[in-house]
Amino acid sequence: MELLLGLITGIIWGYIFQRARILRFEKHIGLLTLKDLTILKFLLTGVIVGAVGVNLLAHFGLVTYAIKPTHVLANLLGGVIYGLGWAILGYCPGTTGGALAEGTYDGFFGILGGLVGAAVFAHTYDFWAAKVLPVGDLGKVTFPALLHAPTVPVALIFAGMLIVFCLVLERFGL
Amino acid sequence: MKNGWSPYLGGFLTGVLLIASVLVTQHLLGKPHYLGTSTAYVRVAGLIEKATSPESLNLAYYQKYVPKVDWKVMLVFVGVPLGALIAALKNGEFQNRLVPTRWRESFGPNPALRALAAFIGGFLIVYGARLAGGCPSGHGLSGMSQLSLSGFITVAGFFIGGIPLALILYRRRR
Numbered sequence: 064m065e066l067l068l069g070l071i072t073g074i075i076w077g078y079i080f081q082r083a084r085i086l087r088f089e090k091h092i093g094l095l096t097l098k099d100l101t102i103l104k105f106l107l108t109g110v111i112v113g114a115v116g117v118n119l120l121a122h123f124g125l126v127t128y129a130i131k132p133t134h135v136l137a138n139l140l141g142g143v144i145y146g147l148g149w150a151i152l153g154y155c156p157g158t159t160g161g162a163l164a165e166g167t168y169d170g171f172f173g174i175l176g177g178l179v180g181a182a183v184f185a186h187t188y189d190f191w192a193a194k195v196l197p198v199g200d201l202g203k204v205t206f207p208a209l210l211h212a213p214t215v216p217v218a219l220i221f222a223g224m225l226i227v228f229c230l231v232l233e234r235f236g237l
Numbered sequence: 238m239k240n241g242w243s244p245y246l247g248g249f250l251t252g253v254l255l256i257a258s259v260l261v262t263q264h265l266l267g268k269p270h271y272l273g274t275s276t277a278y279v280r281v282a283g284l285i286e287k288a289t290s291p292e293s294l295n296l297a298y299y300q301k302y303v304p305k306v307d308w309k310v311m312l313v314f315v316g317v318p319l320g321a322l323i324a325a326l327k328n329g330e331f332q333n334r335l336v337p338t339r340w341r342e343s344f345g346p347n348p349a350l351r352a353l354a355a356f357i358g359g360f361l362i363v364y365g366a367r368l369a370g371g372c373p374s375g376h377g378l379s380g381m382s383q384l385s386l387s388g389f390i391t392v393a394g395f396f397i398g399g400i401p402l403a404l405i406l407y408r409r410r411r
Contacts, residue, residue, distance in 0.1 A: 064265060064266065065266055065308050066306065066308065066311045067311075068258075068261065068262060068265065068266070068270075069270075069307070069308035069310070069311030069312040069316060070312070070315055070316045072254065072258050073312040073313065073315060073316015073317045073318075073320060074316045074317075074319050074320035075254055075320060076251065076254060076272070076316065076317055076320060077316060077318060077319060077320025077324070078320035078323060078324045079242075079247050079250050079251055079254070079320075080317065080320070080321055080324075081321040081324035081325055081328075081330070082241055082247060082324055082328075083241060083242045083243070083244050083246065083247025083248070084241050085244075085247065086321055088340060089337065089338060089339045092339050092340075092403055093339075095400050095402075095403030095404075096400075096403050096404055097404075101244045102244070104244040104245055104248060105244040105247050105251070106248065106373060106377055106378060108245050108247075108248025108249050108251075108252065109248040109249075109251040109252040109255065109378045109382075110252070110377070110378060110381045110382050111248075111252065112248070112249055112253060112255070112256070113252045113255045113256065113378060113379070113381075113382030114381070114382045114383075114384065116252065116253075116255070116256035116382075117255070117256060117259060117382050117383060118382075118383075118384070120256065120259070120260060125260060125263070126259050126260055126269050127263065127269055128269075128383050129269055129271050129379075130380075130383055130385045130387075131371055131375065131376065131380055131385055131387045131388065133385070133386045133387040133390065134370070137368050137369060137370065138369050138370065138376075138387050138390040138391045138394065139369075139390055139391070139394045139397075140365075140368060140369075140394070141366065141367070141369025141370065141391065141394065142365065142369045142376075142390065142391040142392065142393065142394015142395050142397070142398065143394045143395075143398035144361055144364060144365030144369075144398065145361065145362050145365030145369060145372070145391075145394065145395050145398060146365070146394060146395045146396060146397060146399030146400070146402070147361050147399065148357070148358045148359065148360065148361025148362035148364075149358070149361075149395060149398070149399045150358075150398070150399045150400075150402040150403035150406055151354050151355075151358030151361065151402070151406070152354070152355055152357075152358025152359055152361075152362055153339075153340070153358070154358075155274075155362060155372055155374075156275045156277075156278060156313070156362055156366060156372045156374075157272075157313060157317060157372065157373070157374050158317070159359065160313060160314055160318040160321075161317045161318055161320070161321035163318060164317075164318035164319070164321040164322040164325070165321050165322070165324075165325045165330070165331065165332050166331040166333045166334065167334055167335075167337060168334070168335040169335055169336065169337065169340075169352060169355040170355070171355075172351075172353075172356045172359065173355040173356070173358060173359035173362075174359060175356055176355065176356035176357060176358065176359025176360035176361075176363070177278045177359040177360065177363035178278055178281060178282045178285065178363075179282075179356075179359075179360055180278070180359065180360035180361065180362070180363035180364035180367075181275075181278035181279045181281075181282035181283075181363050181367060182282040182283075182285070182286060182293075183360070183364060184279070184298065184363070184368065185279065185282065185283065185293070185296050185298035185299055186293070186298075188296065188297060188298035188367075189297060191368055192297070195368075203385070204385070204386045204387075205383065205384045205386065206384040206385075206389075207384055209386065214384070217384060218384060221384065229245070
């Protein structure tokens with residue numbers, strides 16, 4: 064059942080990725096060179112819907128959260144390393160396989176590099192766990208917890224801010 | 238490139254997919270599965286190491302992420318490629334290229350150079366994502382939807398690393 068659900072979810076997601084051009088190298092590099100914001104619009108719209116939906120469902124007790132812990136230095140440093148790789152590869156871990164399946168064969172080498180990267184990380188994890196993960200280790204914190212504010216209103220305000228941001232992008236033809 | 242979807246439609250559907258996935262997995266599997274992709278690389282890398290150097294499985298990281306085919310492996314390595322392939326074939330958009338057009342404009346048509354760069358980029362995105370604890374799906378979509386601080390820090394890191402390097406790498410056009 065678990066594997067079947069993963070498969071079905073993936074097929075739908077891959078279909079969406081392909082139709083919305085999220086698999087394209089040109090779109091990723093377009094975002095990072097600030098010329099084409101397709102990927103950003105896609106991500107932010109997903110977050111708008113996700114933030115409203117997930118937090119409302121959680122509020123009514125229908126789902127639980129799976130918050131990733133905050134390790135300020137590791138989050139930031141890992142994010143920057145990711146960003147450097149992103150600029151070179153032009154895909155992300157979820158879209159590389161889709162890009163390959165769309166007939167962009169450099170995705171194969173991206174996946175190969177990703178698997179080696181994962182293995183090397185497993186072999187160097189102890190170093191990061193000892194030296195970097197403890198820096199700014201705040202646990203599973205969220206904005207509502209930091210602001211001492213109820214979750215649903217914070218989610219709605221956040222979603223509203225993102226909607227305004229997207230409207231501004233469209234207003235200026237970006 | 239003409240008949241694709243708006244990124245807002247694609248993002249909206251991805252948000253709906255996130256909510257549906259969390260709701261369905263919460264009730265059918267007893268644990269919510271938020272969309273995320275980079276741990277799938279760890280599982281598969283672990284499976285390869287299990288076959289080639291079984292002593293690696295003693296590593297703390299493989300104890301934490303036990304090598305196996307799970308929901309995410311099906312999502313990332315089977316589902317997304319399958320969905321992307323269906324969408325590409327159905328719409329006559331199969332690419333059949335190794336060197337993306339935008340890459341070629343800056344670095345020329347050499348396939349070995351592109352393959353090497355894709356490998357290095359793939360290595361960095363997965364290594365960085367594992368250090369940060371997630372990728373644009375896990376930290377970006379799922380993390381920001383849950384209003385998790387770690388998601389916002391990591392996504393900031395993606396752009397802090399990615400934008401300057403992309404502006405340098407793709408500045409020159411042949």
